[in-house]
Amino acid sequence: MAETLIDLPKNTTHVTCERLQQRLADAIVLHTHAKQAHWNVKGPAFIALHELFDRLAALAGEQADRLAERIVALGQRAQGTAQDVVRMTRLPDWPQGVGSGFEHLNALARATAAYANGLRADARAVDEVGEMVSADLLVTLAGETDKMLWMLEAHLAADA
Numbered sequence: 001m002a003e004t005l006i007d008l009p010k011n012t013t014h015v016t017c018e019r020l021q022q023r024l025a026d027a028i029v030l031h032t033h034a035k036q037a038h039w040n041v042k043g044p045a046f047i048a049l050h051e052l053f054d055r056l057a058a059l060a061g062e063q064a065d066r067l068a069e070r071i072v073a074l075g076q077r078a079q080g081t082a083q084d085v086v087r088m089t090r091l092p093d094w095p096q097g098v099g100s101g102f103e104h105l106n107a108l109a110r111a112t113a114a115y116a117n118g119l120r121a122d123a124r125a126v127d128e129v130g131e132m133v134s135a136d137l138l139v140t141l142a143g144e145t146d147k148m149l150w151m152l153e154a155h156l157a158a159d160a
């Protein structure tokens with residue numbers, strides 16, 4: 001028996017799950033980047049940045065869950081092990097020697113933007129193959145991530 005009774009063509013499911021899977025890898029990596037920053041940031045804006053970075057970690061973790069569960073609902077296997085994620089993510093590695101609050105913000109803004117822009121491109125691609133439910137999910141996640149990116153960028157502007 002098929003894994004699901006959802007009546008999508010095979011190619012639609014294939015294209016959609018490939019996109020969802022890549023963004024799942026990104027979301028898991030973004031979660032780890034944000035926690036790394038949450039733990040290690042220091043300086044005069046410590047408490048604001050410490051708390052903001054934890055909000056980003058929570059958002060990325062929660063979005064990973066929604067992406068993974070959509071993949072499984074479409075009858076595929078979600079791949080979220082550390083080795084899967086390292087292989088599939090498109091996010092930049094966490095840079096070596098990140099020190100100041102500004103450097104933490106900058107690294108996280110780049111990773112968050114890469115993830116958000118990926119979600120946006122995927123929403124279009126998935127819509128084009130006729131998977132409107134996943135496209136809707138991706139648009140929602142992109143909107144939430146854009147909002148977090150705005151908060152990171154607003155802190156960066158104060159340093160400019």
Ligand SMILES: [Fe+2]
Pocket residue numbers: 038054
């Ligand atoms: Fe914490």
